[in-house]
Amino acid sequence: MDNSPAPDPFAISTLEALARHYEAPRDLVLKKVAPRLDDTARAFIAASPFCILSTIGPNGPHATPRGDAPGFVACLEDGTLALPDRRGNNRLDALRDIVEDPRIALLFLIPGVGEALRVGGTARITADPALCARFVERGKAPASVILITPREVYMQCAKSIVRSRLWGDRARPAGVPTAGQMIASHTGGMVDPAAHDAAAPARLAETLY
Secondary structure, eight states, X not given: OOOSOOOOTTOOOSHHHHHHTSOOOOHHXXXXXXXXXXXXXXXXXXXXXXXXXXXXXXXXXXXXXXXXXXXXXXXXXXXXXXXXXXXXXXXXXXHHHHHHOOEEEEEEEOTTOSOEEEEEEEEEEEOOHHHHHHTXXXXXXXXXXXXXXXXXXXXXXXXXXXXXXXXXXXXXXXXXXOHXXXXXXXXXXXXXXXXXXXXXXXXXXXXXX
């Protein structure tokens, strides 16, 4: 018995076909990617208690949740991110992937904040005792630390968070950089932060669906 799916006459299988179904992105969207961490990205990460770590290895992709107190991912002086590998189920899916393929992506979230921060780059794993000791919590050091070298850093707009009502009516915490501040910093001043943020609610309402 053939259980393969029936052919889809509407399947999108080429980049050209994909482009026909979507408007071209604005120039600002293409240029808001920074090659390294700036002050706004560092501040966002310092306020984040949760991220999703995406990796890919011989068995395919994996996305794993990582969380702790805000700032649990440390921004080191050289621009590297340090993510302690807290106690888990020891499947080590993400760590095995990194050993095989260092390409990774991180998605940082902050409760009450619509924007997310995306970081793509390469990673390596270390068991350096001094670095592990830096992340001791409740008397326990992580078994290893993932060191990430960012290659792409950019802010993701609030549409998905707003549509999902993920945070409900939770208030935005103080001190987190705004979308306007992050975009202005990542693009070298292509937008005025205050003007961008002031126009954001109307712009979001018009483009939510």
